[in-house]
Amino acid sequence: xxxxxxxxxxxxxxxxxxxxxxxxxxxxxxxxxxxxxxxxxxxxxxxxxxxxxxxxxxxxxxxxxxxxxxxxxxxxxxxxxxxxxxxxxxxxxxxxxxxxxxxxxxxxxxxxxxxxxxxxxxxxxxxxxxxxxxxxxxxxxxxxxxxxxxxxxxxxxxxxxxxxxxxxxxxxxxxxxxxxxxxxxxxxxxxxxxxxxxxxxxxxxxxxxxxxxxxxxxxxxxxxxxxxxxxxxxxxxxxxxxxxxxxxxxxxxxxxxxxxxxxxxxxxxxxxxxxxxxxxxxxxxxxxxxxxxxxxxxxxxxxxxxxxxxxxxxxxxxxxxxxxxxxxxxxxxxxxxxxxxxxxxxxxxxxxxxxxxxxxxxxxxxxxxxxxxxxxxxxxxxxxxxxxxxxxxxxxxxxxxxxxxxxxxxxxxxxxxxxxxxxxxxxxxxxxxxxxxxxxxxxxxxxxxxxxxxxxxxxxxxxxxxxxxxxxxxxxxxxxxxxxxxxxxxxxxxxxxxxxxxxxxxxxxxxxxxxxxxxxxxxxxxxxxxxxxxxxxxxxxxxxxxxxxxxxxxxx
Amino acid sequence: xxxxxxxxxxxxxxxxxxxxxxxxxxxxxxxxxxxxxxxxxxxxxxxxxxxxxxxxxxxxxxxxxxxxxxxxxxxxxxxxxxxxxxxxxxxxxxxxxxxxxxxxxxxxxxxxxxxxxxxxxxxxxxxxxxxxxxxxxxxxxxxxxxxxxxxxxxxxxxxxxxxxxxxxxxxxxxxxxxxxxxxxxxxxxxxxxxxxxxxxxxxxxxxxxxxxxxxxxxxxxxxxxxxxxxxxxxxxxxxxxxxxxxxxxxxxxxxxxxxxxxxxx
Numbered sequence: 001x002x003x004x005x006x007x008x009x010x011x012x013x014x015x016x017x018x019x020x021x022x023x024x025x026x027x028x029x030x031x032x033x034x035x036x037x038x039x040x041x042x043x044x045x046x047x048x049x050x051x052x053x054x055x056x057x058x059x060x061x062x063x064x065x066x067x068x069x070x071x072x073x074x075x076x077x078x079x080x081x082x083x084x085x086x087x088x089x090x091x092x093x094x095x096x097x098x099x100x101x102x103x104x105x106x107x108x109x110x111x112x113x114x115x116x117x118x119x120x121x122x123x124x125x126x127x128x129x130x131x132x133x134x135x136x137x138x139x140x141x142x143x144x145x146x147x148x149x150x151x152x153x154x155x156x157x158x159x160x161x162x163x164x165x166x167x168x169x170x171x172x173x174x175x176x177x178x179x180x181x182x183x184x185x186x187x188x189x190x191x192x193x194x195x196x197x198x199x200x201x202x203x204x205x206x207x208x209x210x211x212x213x214x215x216x217x218x219x220x221x222x223x224x225x226x227x228x229x230x231x232x233x234x235x236x237x238x239x240x241x242x243x244x245x246x247x248x249x250x251x252x253x254x255x256x257x258x259x260x261x262x263x264x265x266x267x268x269x270x271x272x273x274x275x276x277x278x279x280x281x282x283x284x285x286x287x288x289x290x291x292x293x294x295x296x297x298x299x300x301x302x303x304x305x306x307x308x309x310x311x312x313x314x315x316x317x318x319x320x321x322x323x324x325x326x327x328x329x330x331x332x333x334x335x336x337x338x339x340x341x342x343x344x345x346x347x348x349x350x351x352x353x354x355x356x357x358x359x360x361x362x363x364x365x366x367x368x369x370x371x372x373x374x375x376x377x378x379x380x381x382x383x384x385x386x387x388x389x390x391x392x393x394x395x396x397x398x399x400x401x402x403x404x405x406x407x408x409x410x411x412x413x414x415x416x417x418x419x420x421x422x423x424x425x426x427x428x429x430x431x432x433x434x435x436x437x438x439x440x441x442x443x444x445x446x447x448x449x450x451x452x453x454x455x456x457x458x459x460x461x462x463x464x465x466x467x468x469x470x471x472x473x474x475x476x477x478x479x480x481x482x483x484x485x486x487x488x489x490x491x492x493x494x495x496x497x498x499x500x501x502x503x504x505x506x507x508x509x510x511x512x513x514x515x516x517x518x519x520x521x522x523x524x525x526x527x528x529x530x531x532x533x534x535x536x537x538x539x540x541x542x543x544x545x546x547x548x549x550x551x552x553x554x555x556x
Numbered sequence: 557x558x559x560x561x562x563x564x565x566x567x568x569x570x571x572x573x574x575x576x577x578x579x580x581x582x583x584x585x586x587x588x589x590x591x592x593x594x595x596x597x598x599x600x601x602x603x604x605x606x607x608x609x610x611x612x613x614x615x616x617x618x619x620x621x622x623x624x625x626x627x628x629x630x631x632x633x634x635x636x637x638x639x640x641x642x643x644x645x646x647x648x649x650x651x652x653x654x655x656x657x658x659x660x661x662x663x664x665x666x667x668x669x670x671x672x673x674x675x676x677x678x679x680x681x682x683x684x685x686x687x688x689x690x691x692x693x694x695x696x697x698x699x700x701x702x703x704x705x706x707x708x709x710x711x712x713x714x715x716x717x718x719x720x721x722x723x724x725x726x727x728x729x730x731x732x733x734x735x736x737x738x739x740x741x742x743x744x745x746x747x748x749x750x751x752x753x754x755x756x757x758x759x760x761x762x763x764x765x766x767x768x769x770x771x772x773x774x775x776x777x778x779x780x781x782x783x784x785x786x787x788x789x790x791x792x793x794x795x796x797x798x799x800x801x802x803x804x805x806x807x808x809x810x811x812x813x814x815x816x817x818x819x820x821x
Binding site: 025026028030035036127128130131135136143144145146147148149150151152153154156157158160161165169170172173176177180181183184187188189190191192193195196197198199200201205210211212218220223224227228231232234235237244266267297299300334335336339340349364415416419420423534536537538539542543546 | 601602603606609610611612614615616617619620621622623624625626628648650667669670671672704705724728729731732751752754755756757758759760762763764765766767768769770771772774775780783784787788792795796798799800802803804805806807808809811813814815820821
């Protein structure tokens with residue numbers, strides 16, 4: 001569906017202001033950045049995290065009393081998918097050194113490193129290996145790789161400022177100091193980074209960066225990294241991947257150590273007991289919970305399964321009171337609603353514009369500030385662009401990029417988005433895109449230390465399922481970095497824990513029984529069941545007639 | 557905020573339905589589509605994926621990123637009155653009346669196993685791992701089957717000529733859905749071969765970034781440790797003022813830009 005005549009008319013306004021905006025940019029003129037005080041003010045007034053409704057205090061678990069969005073509370077205050085008394089734990093189907101729950105970027109990086117340490121590895125993943133938010137990360141990966149102008153010192157400050165100075169210092173230290181090593185590792189594995197002919201990596205700015213340290217692979221950085229490390233994992237004989245088999249509960253042993261997990265085969269509906277000497281939770285994020293009803297850029301499987309399993313086993317969480325809304329998700333055409341439009345467009349020079357073709361925010365503010373500014377423009381100032389579906393949007397002026405950096409740049413730097421929009425009759429080299437903030441990232445999660453250890457021996461965690469690295473707001477390019485830095489650490493440490501941990505205790509699901517009792521005592525027991533595993537998009541009228549398929553709330 | 561909720565189609569209270577299902581319901585008129593031969597009436601504005609969900613299918617296979625990049629939802633379809641088979645991604649292709657479709661969520665193509673660290677940039681390495689490469693008869697069906705417009709036959713031709721660089725460049729947008737292999741007379745696993753070519757290119761043909769090695773070395777030698785520890789122990793107020801004082805690299809600065817303050821580099 002190409003732009004309607006009404007929208008084409010509005011695009012003319014954008015075209016009218018474009019030459020002057022390009023000239024200003026070429027002169028180095030920028031829309032002023034906000035001070036920290038201005039940021040605080042706009043966030044409090046316009047960011048969804050600061051709205052008092054739609055959230056409640058948790059009634060159960062290690063973070064009892066902590067106020068989180070209702071969607072998180074709903075899954076924490078939910079029953080197990082299984083009755084522990086029905087599960088035979090005496091005869092595990094799989095016995096391995098390291099079990100990794102999740103086959104995305106963190107899980108796969110962990111598998112590679114654990115294998116290199118000599119461990120037998122099993123990856124259990126809900127969908128296909130590589131079906132994860134990592135695959136969908138577009139813009140890039142941060143690292144202070146150019147020492148003549150950048151250093152971990154500046155990367156650290158940027159991360160902290162982006163996260164409202166709430167990030168866990170030790171975790172940030174690990175993130176920024178491991179970054180160049182991760183890039184070097186990826187380069188060796190054959191990731192096709194954008195480079196100058198002499199091999200020097202090209203880098204651009206992202207929101208909230210003080211130096212250009214965003215490294216990219218076109219506009220499919222995550223996909224390129226994911227498919228490369230997945231390909232490498234497929235070469236390793238000691239890595240076994242079981243697909244369409246999510247974990248639904250962790251297993252502990254009589255010593256209180258984590259000793260594996262209970263898996264569920266989505267296709268045969270069997271439950272499978274896996275014993276492991278060390279277990280890594282790398283189950284990803286939660287966009288498909290549609291916090292506050294927002295559209296999401298996330299993968300189909302992003303339903304916070306890892307949070308549920310970890311919390312039930314007694315791991316505390318942090319920073320779940322905030323979630324990240326990406327400033328630029330597509331709102332037109334309707335078919336691609338919620339689709340991520342990478343921040344790299346803004347890094348490359350595209351302006352955000354209101355209906356009058358005017359800038360209203362610097363394009364390199366941190367994501368939460370940028371989103372709040374877009375929401376203000378549409379709701380308070382009423383200067384959003386109306387879409388045929390009755391939404392409001394903001395223009396993202398992609399044609400500026402060709403004007404600034406030469407004909408063909410958009411096509412070359414953003415091949416994925418160029419093809420996709422062309423399919424819908426929109427030429428983003430000549431026409432702007434319509435965008436609006438979209439649910440994008442789970443800032444918080446399970447607490448870990450900088451060795452990826454949780455409070456349960458034998459259980460490690462890495463990636464989006466964890467909290468603390470990004471504080472209350474993650475910067476662009478730090479999630480790909482996070483999954484790889486901490487995935488590698490988790491893999492290495494899990495292998496070494498497995499080597500030293502020879503005691504074989506009796507497996508138990510007592511923690512599930514205890515959690516269930518707590519739900520009942522606190523009056524939080526409901527018919528809800530978690531982990532959710534898959535979202536449900538069935539038409540309500542059809543669902544009413546699916547009399548037996550949803551009796552567990554979600555899937556059979 | 558109430559207005560945001562309106563825009564998203566929900567109020568704070570009305571949290572029973574994920575927003576996608578609401579937009580999936582749409583307002584368009586209902587049209588017939590045939591999923592594996594069976595008719596369903598679905599709103600005309602939806603993608604194949606949302607239309608199938610609307611009809612009551614719950615995906616286990618055949619659904620992934622829902623954003624056109626993961627390759628999980630490859631779909632083959634034919635329109636009424638035509639013999640031509642078309643391809644698309646279910647999450648990106650809008651339904652049409654009397655479309656006959658099926659998904660191909662998995663294809664059992666051969667994938668070679670190799671020790672990547674031992675491979676060089678010689679094309680013979682690829683020939684050895686995938687000798688079926690030379691079974692290509694240049695029929696171009698792979699290119700026609702590609703939902704990402706990758707010129708897959710040209711990728712294979714480039715490799716036959718030993719041009720790994722060209723193969724890597726041409727196949728960069730490949731999402732490894734496997735549709736090319738499903739249509740290939742020579743039974744080539746194009747998408748796996750192209751993956752190998754890209755890795756060899758990225759690792760062994762393009763020059764490595766020298767500055768990366770320097771950065772890793774400096775960090776390992778602990779050059780930044782003292783400054784980082786200082787920041788880690790700093791109170792929030794002091795950290796805030798350090799943050800505000802950061803010297804910003806100008807957006808339009810060239811690759812040769814260096815900051816005035818080199819104290820923490």
